[in-house]
Amino acid sequence: MSKIIDGLLYTKDHEWLKVEGTEATVGITDYAQTSLGEIVYVELPVVDDEFSAKEEIANVESVKAASAIYSPVSGTVSEVNEELSDNPELLNKDSYSNFIFKLKDIKMEEDLLDAEAYREYLKTLD
Amino acid sequence: MYSYIPHTFGDEKKMLEAIGVNSIDELFVDLKEGGCLLKDFLNIDEGLSEEEVIRKVKKLAKLNVQGVSFLGAGVYDHIIPSAVTSLSSLPGFVTSYTPYQAEISQGILEAFFEFQTMICSLTSLPVSNATLYDGASAAAEAASLILSSKRSCNEIIVSSTISPFSLECIKTWIKGTGNILVILPEKEGVSDFDVLEGLITNKTAGLMVQTPNKYGFFEDLTGISSIVHSFKGLFAISSDPLSLTLQKSQGQWGSDIAIGDTQSLGVPMAFGGPSAGYMAVSDALMRKIPGRIVGKTFDNQGNTAYVLTLQAREQHIKRERATSNICSNEALISIMNVIYTSQLGFKGMKEAALQSRAKAQYLFEGLKKLSFVSTKNNDFFLEFPIEFDSLERLEKFLFLLKEKGIFGGVRLYSLTKNKEDEKTLLVAVTEKRTKEELDEYLEIVGRLENE
Numbered sequence: 001m002s003k004i005i006d007g008l009l010y011t012k013d014h015e016w017l018k019v020e021g022t023e024a025t026v027g028i029t030d031y032a033q034t035s036l037g038e039i040v041y042v043e044l045p046v047v048d049d050e051f052s053a054k055e056e057i058a059n060v061e062s063v064k065a066a067s068a069i070y071s072p073v074s075g076t077v078s079e080v081n082e083e084l085s086d087n088p089e090l091l092n093k094d095s096y097s098n099f100i101f102k103l104k105d106i107k108m109e110e111d112l113l114d115a116e117a118y119r120e121y122l123k124t125l126d
Numbered sequence: 127m128y129s130y131i132p133h134t135f136g137d138e139k140k141m142l143e144a145i146g147v148n149s150i151d152e153l154f155v156d157l158k159e160g161g162c163l164l165k166d167f168l169n170i171d172e173g174l175s176e177e178e179v180i181r182k183v184k185k186l187a188k189l190n191v192q193g194v195s196f197l198g199a200g201v202y203d204h205i206i207p208s209a210v211t212s213l214s215s216l217p218g219f220v221t222s223y224t225p226y227q228a229e230i231s232q233g234i235l236e237a238f239f240e241f242q243t244m245i246c247s248l249t250s251l252p253v254s255n256a257t258l259y260d261g262a263s264a265a266a267e268a269a270s271l272i273l274s275s276k277r278s279c280n281e282i283i284v285s286s287t288i289s290p291f292s293l294e295c296i297k298t299w300i301k302g303t304g305n306i307l308v309i310l311p312e313k314e315g316v317s318d319f320d321v322l323e324g325l326i327t328n329k330t331a332g333l334m335v336q337t338p339n340k341y342g343f344f345e346d347l348t349g350i351s352s353i354v355h356s357f358k359g360l361f362a363i364s365s366d367p368l369s370l371t372l373q374k375s376q377g378q379w380g381s382d383i384a385i386g387d388t389q390s391l392g393v394p395m396a397f398g399g400p401s402a403g404y405m406a407v408s409d410a411l412m413r414k415i416p417g418r419i420v421g422k423t424f425d426n427q428g429n430t431a432y433v434l435t436l437q438a439r440e441q442h443i444k445r446e447r448a449t450s451n452i453c454s455n456e457a458l459i460s461i462m463n464v465i466y467t468s469q470l471g472f473k474g475m476k477e478a479a480l481q482s483r484a485k486a487q488y489l490f491e492g493l494k495k496l497s498f499v500s501t502k503n504n505d506f507f508l509e510f511p512i513e514f515d516s517l518e519r520l521e522k523f524l525f526l527l528k529e530k531g532i533f534g535g536v537r538l539y540s541l542t543k544n545k546e547d548e549k550t551l552l553v554a555v556t557e558k559r560t561k562e563e564l565d566e567y568l569e570i571v572g573r574l575e576n577e
Contacts, residue, residue, distance in 0.1 A: 043413055049277040056447065068447060 002031040002122060005096055010118035011072045016096065017112070024073055024106045025099045028060065031122055033095040036062035042088045044080040045101050051075065053109050058100055060091070072112065075103030129173075192531065194563050196489075198342070198509045198554025199536040200261065200289050200387060201395050204368070204478060205558045207469045210392040214462045222457075228434050234457060235432035238420040241460040244467050248370045249384035250377025251406035255417035257455040261364065261387025264403030265292035265334065266299040267416045267450060268362040268385045271407075272332035273305050274449055275360050275414070279331035285310045285317040287339035288364060290541040296334075315341045315502040315511065322353060332360035332382075338369055340541075341502070341552065342486075342509030351380030360411075366390050367404065369507045371476040372483065382408045391475075392466025393459055402456035402463065412436070416450035481557035482508035485564060489555050492568040496575060509554040511538060519574065520549055526570050534567070 008016045014032035018025045033039065043059035051057050051071040058069040079102040084090060090098040113121060133141075138150070147153060157163050174182065195203040214220070218233075228235065238256035245254035258264040265288065272282050284296060286309050300307050308325055310333070311318050317335055333354050337345035347363065354361040362383035363376040368390040370376075376384030389401035407415050413436070421435030467475065486508045494501050498515045512535075514520040520537070527534035535554070538547040555564070 041413065046276055051277075 002029065002034060003096070004030070004115050004119050004122075006115045008096075009072075009112040009114060010121075011070070011112060012121060013070050013072075015069060015072050017072050019106070019108070022104060022106055023078065024075065024103045026069075026072060026101055026103065027099045028069065028091060028095050029118075030095050032060075033091050036060060036064060036067060038063045039088045039091045042084040042091065042100065044082070044084065045077045047077050047080060049077050051077070051103070053107070060088075069100065071103070073103065073106045073109050075106035078102045078104040193528075194532045194559070195395070196535050196553050196555060196559075196567070197395070197533050199340075199541055199552050200291060201389050201398050201401070202366075202482075202508070202554055202556050203395055203558055204390055204392075204482075204556045206392050206394060207466070209469055210462055210465045213465050214458065219458055219461050229432070232432055234461075235420050235434070237461050237464050238455070238457070239422055239432055240464045240468075242420060244464065245367070245384075245404045245406050248367050248375060249365075249404075249406040250375040251381075251384050252409050253412045253415060253419065254404065254406040255415050255455075256420050257388070257457075257460045258385075258403035258405055258417055258452060259456060260399065260401050260403045261289065261385070261389075262291040262295035262403070263452075264385040264387070264405050265289070265362075265364055266295040267403075267405060267452065268334060268364075268383050269296045270299060270450065271383060271411065271414050271416065272334070272360045272362060273300075273303075275411075276331055276358070279329050279359075280304060281306045281308055281327060281329045282331055283308045283310050283322070283325050283333045285333075285335040285339070285345075286312045287315070287317050287341065287343075287345070288334065288336040289340050292336070292364065310335075315339070315343050316345050319350060322350070326353075326357060326359075328357075330357060330359055332362065334362040334364070336364040337373065338366060338507040338509070341511045342506040342554070343503060344369075344373055344505050344507060347374075347379045347381075355380075366507065368475060368479050368482075371472065371479045372507065376406070382411060388459065388463045391463040392469075393462050400456065400459060402459035417452050417455060478557045479507075482555060485557065485559050485561075486510065486553075486555035488561075489553065489564050489567065492564070493553070493571070496571065498574065508556060509552055511550050511552050514549045514551070517549055520551060523551070523571055523574060526573065527567065530566065530570055532563075532567060532570070534571075 005016070008018050010016050010029065014029045016027050016029050039060055039062045041061040045051070045057045052074045053071055055071050056068045057071040060067050060069060081099050081101065084098065084100065142148065142150070154163060197203070222231070222234070242254040242256060246252060258267055269282055269284070273280065282305065284293065284307060297307060310322060310325060316339065322333070333350070335345055335347065335350070337347065339345055351361050360383060361381040362385060363379055363381045364385045365376060367386055367388055384404070384406040386404055387401050388404055393401050405415060405417070418437040419435050421433055423431050423433055425431040470478065486506065487504070490501070490504060490510050493499055493512055498519050499512045501510065501512055504510070514523065524534045535551040538550040538552055
């Protein structure tokens, strides 16, 4: 059973986000890192670049596949987790305590899931 | 001549039956209705027998004019050691296509690995791919890399002194992408860097220049990388790889991307192609480089093994999100390059470059004396432009040389289609030209002095 943390928001593309005011911290879920397998590279966005919701913002490469990460909300990149450049496997270790990027000036989206809804959604995938 | 199509009429009939159509033409009915198909057959002769084909082609080949070449503009008549020709002619190299399971061909991958190593040491940049299609496509790929590096930027500054073929390729690629090509003007045959800073906006993604440039002149790139990096832009330099034995390499100039065409490393002129493009980048751009990178590793028994380590931007990895459409490489050409460089070594390559430059200088000094010719600076590699006082004189000049079996140079106008280039001739001299050939050239054109 994949780990899901209460209080975070989720997308159907398996990203989590923690919203604080107009800022959001974004990462991938435990389900995502398990499905990807051993992660070997994370392509981070560039700080100050603007993204609309559902736009490709980063890439995660594993030994199995290269997958895009889509921006869950619109906003401007305020910080990226540089540590992932050298240690991408941190996402396998704990995908929730290692964020990928932060966005500021965000505009919320309606179709974000809460922990319960995401849990239900994962059940439909098995 | 037998067409060597393997399936028989019987096979065809079976296949047509399986998909439920009566004839091959029936497969294209919708095209016919749309008016896309020709109504009549083309007026083409019946096929010939093998013997007849050989006769016909030999007859055509006789029409070719053998001559002494001073042609250049990107493709040069260098000496090619016969080892390059004979080794690269092995059927295993000439006829094989990249296997879909690339690691099956360890030898080919090893050659690519050597090629990459050679490009890295020439350019002083750490990551090289296993070739692009040619110098012009490498320039377009570099432009694409620069423009995709920052989302908020959609402008690229390209010097007007880069090869007209590269410029054309960049223009074609940029069309319809929403990106903007800004041309850095030239002054006295080299990029006018005095106006560079005025062209930079908050949308500028980077700069591309070429040295030796389209005229053959070396560009002075002192301080340019700091300007480009001050706005976090990317800096690409295109160079003839042979020239890198004489001038600062792309890495030494502080650029992020090195590109160029490898024809000068053991590849015949062959009417202008095929050749290969090269690209090397900084570590930071490793995942952005188009094409494929071959790596050296060990298999589970500890044997050396070569693998396609990265092909991050290719379509079969990134599918519809691919940012480059290159899906292969110039395998045979890169093998020729590797054989050439291993035959000559850095020392031999430097010798070829030095001799080319010295001989080009000799011809340049001779031509400079002609009253009807004007020249720009003399800081060139192996090619230089001369401008004539009239178009008629230029034509007479080329005519007289051609009568004696000498191809005197490339008319710049034929490449750029710029009216102001009409009276300019690009003359290229390689180490292959002898003093006798250079003197004959000068003697012939000297006759124009009395007319």
